[in-house]
Amino acid sequence: MVWDQDKEATKDNYASQTIVLDQILHELDTLNIEQKNNQRFRVDVSAEALPALLSLLKGRAGYTQLSAISCVDWEDEFELVYHLWSYETKVLVSAHIRIQYTPAVYVSVYDIYTPAGFFERDIYEMYGVYFEGSPMMEKFILTEWHGPAPMLKSFDTLKYVNDMFNWQEYQPDWLKEIQAKGGKVVS
Amino acid sequence: MRAENYQAVTHPESHEFELNFGPNHPGIEGNYALKVRVNGDKIVAAKADGGYLHRGFEKLMEGRLWIQNIALVPRICVPDPVPMEMCYALGVEDLCQFEVPERANWLRVLQLELSRIAAHLFTFGGHAATVGMYSNMFWGIADRDLILDMFEQMTGGRVYHMYTIPGGVRRDVGVEQLDKISDLLDYLEKRLSDYDNLFFNNKIFIQRARDTGILTPKQALSWGVTGPNLRACGLAFDVRRDDAYLCYDQIDFDIATETAGDALARNLVRRKELAQSIYIVRQVIDYLKKDKSTHIRCQIPNPLAWKVPAGETYTRVESSKGELSFYIVSNGGEKPYRVHVRGPSSMHAVQVLEKLVTGGRLEDVAQIMFSLDACPPEVDR
């Protein structure tokens, strides 16, 4: 693998990029590519085809870095977004998939990208989406939390806080003086 | 004391012990914990334990207006808050299709690079303290404070500035202020040789840090290492250059690299970046002095009824710790539908730290953590 830093090499990265993506498109028929700008591509793919797409992108197109996996709760299904960055062509590809709400289960891509371990564990904690085959599915951040997965849209954090906590009254003298003159706290 | 606390511990045959390294430990960076398994002082296994700084940022941001989130965002990473504001602003601008004035972009670079200098000075101090050299900590933090003074004069905030907003910056910086920053840079440049003598060329530090926590380029790439830690392995990747944002494509700077990949190399990369950041800030000051425009912000809608068009965007910024990115989804409403924060330390402080620490010695744990510049609030969010 050649790590080329020359600016010249990146000039026609867009052209080469479309060629590689075109080839992959032919191999996977359930693919929809949208180009946002020279360095951002959005790929919509079916959930079954994603692991194959990722291994192709990593093996053939030089997408060595998994930047992040984001999860979005659309209340009837989950969207998982895999952000891949290529150090060679300087292009970011976001692969979007949709998975069903219950049971929320998907396969791990840890064997393709090691950083996936952290993100999959995080999504499992925050959304309850289980990743089969991921080596670290135990809790990390919410080890002492027993409620529902907090990032779900159905979890109302404000209601939880009002049920759980008290508020402290704050009535300093300066506020009383202002209130005596007819002022008030705007909320 | 209850007796349960005093029960005799039966030692396993292998003489391996569990040790809680943190959260209340002077060697740990921030409020974070590592559960290490030691045999003598050799570490057999390590497991990171986070969540002590969890505030549920991503949930909070879904419940607040786009404009309110400007105040929330910098608090994600305490030592280096400016890239967080920047990344959020870039995302919102991308969704709203704002045309940001040129001057605002240069002012933002000024903030970003000063923040990088401050964060690196802070890290040097921390790292020096882990190898028993406290003077450097005192110097680094005192010099960082001078930069905080500049921030205070420019933005009104010492640590959190909320200076960068979607569409531009909050206020302009005058020539007098630029002169002050210029003087400060002169001072910092003079100090660099002092730091070299005290710390970077110091035999104690070099012997402790050399060959500690070695990362090979291949490992670094496969474990998702970014930023100075990646550059210390000889790979010259920098978001500022590769995925240029703001006006970094018009600025001349070198990407600092080292080849060894150990704790020493990671620190030397930061040391070189300090000089590069000073060089960048000088260029920015020259530009700002020549530039006569006063346009620092584009027209933004009524902040209390600000609806951002539906869409999604992924923005990346080079923070002092590595690649920071935000994934922002809007459904066309007054509040973000989803914001995902990918802090660089979420890689460094969990998987990479666990792997680097294992096989090493107990006294190097703190040093490795500081050399990776892991920032726990970014991990926990």
Add this chain to the structure above:
Amino acid sequence: MKDVIPIQTNNTETIAVSKNSKNIYQQAIDTFSNFCRARSLFVLHYCTGCGAIELPPAMTSRFDMERLGIQPMVTPRQADILLITGYVSIKTLKRVILTYEQMQGPKYVIGICSCTVNGGMYWQSYATAKVLSEYLPVDMYIAGCMPRPEAVLTGLQQLMKKIEKGEANSWENYFKRYDYYLGNQQHLFGDTWHTPTDILEEARHYHLYGAESTGNNTARLIKYTVEHDLTKLDAPLREKDSMTKRGKK
């Protein structure tokens, strides 16, 4: 969420220490020890939140806490002041309480940042505790997001004055009103919450055991310790302890 224990509202009146019962020599010794105590304070080195970023400047060359006789200390057993620097997540709050109970009296708690007063910036958050004084007796709050090092130093100086006058006695409330604090802790952590430190026994040791030390919440704790057979283990230790017991006053 889990059922149970209602949160209790704070009745703010503190229980006064009767000074008149002491004779003039005891008072003189108290005054002298308070004078010394105020000039040698060790701050526990535990950062719970963002406010911790302003402590290094306050400790090092520029603002220099040490000229006031205040130094960081790494072990809770030898520390006098517990600085709660910023928001405490519920996971951290458990560790903070364990740490606090390990500290030896007299001990002082300072809540730095607005988050310790009323949740601050994170008032909506499911993960952070809101009012610190419901879980620990707090001597002083330093508000701000975050307070500058000058504010931290001013706060510490005020605490020194309070100590010198013998007014910083809120640590005694933890023993006198243990039931109240324990109740709120149980509300947050569940009714199986217990710590390695036997606060009621320590309260007797310090002669601070009062009417409000026990109640429904401590009964719940005692029931738990009995069920899990923690009291029986405790017995031989208590005997040993009573032999070496020294009166505080």
